[in-house]
Amino acid sequence: MIRIIDLHKSFGPKEVLRGVSLTIEKGETMVVIGQSGSGKSVLIKHLIGLLKPDSGEIYIDDVEITRLDDDELMRVTRKFGLLFQGAALFDSMTVAENVRFGLERYTRSSEEETRKRVAESLALVGLNDADCLMPFELSGGMKKRVGLARAIAYRPEIMLYDEPSTGIDPIRADAINDLINKLKIDLGITSVVITHDMVSSYKIADRIAMLYNGEIIEVGTPEETRNSRSPFIQQFIHGQADGPIKDW
Amino acid sequence: MASLSPNALLLSAFEQLGAVGWLFFKTLKNLFRRPREHQILLQQLEEIGVRSMPVVSLTAAFGGLVFGFQTYTGFHRYIGPGSEAFAGPIITLGLAKELIPILVGLMISGRVGSSMAAEIGTMKITEQIDALHSLGANPIRYLVVPRTLAAFFMLPCLVLYGDIIGILCGYFYNVVLMGVNRVMYVQNTLMYLEIWDVATGLIKSCVFGVVIAIVGCWQGMETEGGAEGVGRATTRTVVISSISILILNFFISKLLPSTLKGG
Numbered sequence A: 001m002i003r004i005i006d007l008h009k010s011f012g013p014k015e016v017l018r019g020v021s022l023t024i025e026k027g028e029t030m031v032v033i034g035q036s037g038s039g040k041s042v043l044i045k046h047l048i049g050l051l052k053p054d055s056g057e058i059y060i061d062d063v064e065i066t067r068l069d070d071d072e073l074m075r076v077t078r079k080f081g082l083l084f085q086g087a088a089l090f091d092s093m094t095v096a097e098n099v100r101f102g103l104e105r106y107t108r109s110s111e112e113e114t115r116k117r118v119a120e121s122l123a124l125v126g127l128n129d130a131d132c133l134m135p136f137e138l139s140g141g142m143k144k145r146v147g148l149a150r151a152i153a154y155r156p157e158i159m160l161y162d163e164p165s166t167g168i169d170p171i172r173a174d175a176i177n178d179l180i181n182k183l184k185i186d187l188g189i190t191s192v193v194i195t196h197d198m199v200s201s202y203k204i205a206d207r208i209a210m211l212y213n214g215e216i217i218e219v220g221t222p223e224e225t226r227n228s229r230s231p232f233i234q235q236f237i238h239g240q241a242d243g244p245i246k247d248w
Numbered sequence B: 001m002a003s004l005s006p007n008a009l010l011l012s013a014f015e016q017l018g019a020v021g022w023l024f025f026k027t028l029k030n031l032f033r034r035p036r037e038h039q040i041l042l043q044q045l046e047e048i049g050v051r052s053m054p055v056v057s058l059t060a061a062f063g064g065l066v067f068g069f070q071t072y073t074g075f076h077r078y079i080g081p082g083s084e085a086f087a088g089p090i091i092t093l094g095l096a097k098e099l100i101p102i103l104v105g106l107m108i109s110g111r112v113g114s115s116m117a118a119e120i121g122t123m124k125i126t127e128q129i130d131a132l133h134s135l136g137a138n139p140i141r142y143l144v145v146p147r148t149l150a151a152f153f154m155l156p157c158l159v160l161y162g163d164i165i166g167i168l169c170g171y172f173y174n175v176v177l178m179g180v181n182r183v184m185y186v187q188n189t190l191m192y193l194e195i196w197d198v199a200t201g202l203i204k205s206c207v208f209g210v211v212i213a214i215v216g217c218w219q220g221m222e223t224e225g226g227a228e229g230v231g232r233a234t235t236r237t238v239v240i241s242s243i244s245i246l247i248l249n250f251f252i253s254k255l256l257p258s259t260l261k262g263g
């Protein structure tokens, strides 16, 4: 379970998070929506300790993680798989080396198991023959999928997806939605998914949270979100330029 | 930067010193922690050591030649013809103690320090450092420790290698080109030179190695704002580490005894 309590974060004078509170249950898929630049990526990076908040607390299975030192934090990051918005592949390593990176550090698998796991993870994202390619040889969407394979390879308990379907064709994107659902059902993975894509949201979400103006303004099931009376949410999910949200 | 007041400048200088000191401290703390990144260490040993040999060869050769040339001129002009054989110990001393360590330090900070900053800086702005974190690799242990160790071990090797080339070139200029008496030149050199003279140069170069690696990694880790930021980081790395090397060189030279033969 993830509990975020009154999280604040500023970069210089710019207040990005102004008191975010959100609880994500075990095994649940939480979709976070919000405008570009609203701080979704910043929020997700706090969960895994890449950013430290100015104030506020984050509990991961009842461990408060915002004040842990590097080595203690490492035990927490083991639970997480993070798909970066920009994939963040290691550009000096092949696809296979990228995928096995976390496996080698987080598990004690034999060489044979590791190989098998790498192949399996790449197959799950539909990249069977890419092992030996270097990241610069991949298309944007392929990079994203390698990033996903790398994050799921060591079977984390919690997956954080930063815009999994952005830059990927609609068919592939739907396959990734299926993968997110499959990981949840087969392995009981807790997921936090950032996306702009409302169709995907409805398909994968148990609950949807909207981040606006540095706060979570509403959390609800897809049904509740669709029928929300908040004009902010209605404007966002219907993608209208006209409405209470002006600063876009 | 230009618009900062002197006070703010001083403050930011201390801040930076603090940041680099903190990185150095964390590097020491992680020096013997597991997992050790042997493969990266080997890669870096090769990158810093083997691949720097051409540059060091050239620098040391021409350093030795020009120093041999001017020392010869000095003796020839002020003491008189026939005294040039005494140039031997001076050339050797100057090269082993100061010239080669400084030249090698500066060359390596340009060649290796800048590329460390560029590589790590690019990793930083493309979130690869964050990815290391998220995949269970501590960036200090994975990036900084192997680079620092490799530079610490390789700089003295390069300096020793440069000493040999430089001294041979000094000899070549004087004995082979200018016809200085070979036996006298060698005898004088062996009589006045101590192992300690070479050792001081090597000790200094260990320090230079650590400076180069830590400054390069620090600037890389601090990189912000795209390709321009990476460019800035590499330039600053070369400037900061070169100046630090020159300043430290003077103070270490003053601190270390100039001879061990009690004089």
Ligand SMILES: Nc1ncnc2c1ncn2[C@@H]1O[C@H](COP(=O)(O)OP(=O)(O)OP(=O)(O)O)[C@@H](O)[C@H]1O
Pocket: A011, A016, A034, A035, A036, A037, A038, A039, A040, A041, A042, A043, A085
């Ligand atoms: N390291 C940083 N330094 C300074 N400002 C930052 C930093 N990281 C993020 N920001 C700022 O924080 C705000 C939120 O950024 P974030 O990347 O979280 O947006 P986002 O909601 O993920 O947007 P998008 O949907 O476009 O990815 C932005 O205005 C950005 O300028």
Ligand SMILES: [Mg+2]
Pocket: A040, A041, A042, A085, A162
């Ligand atoms: Mg984002």
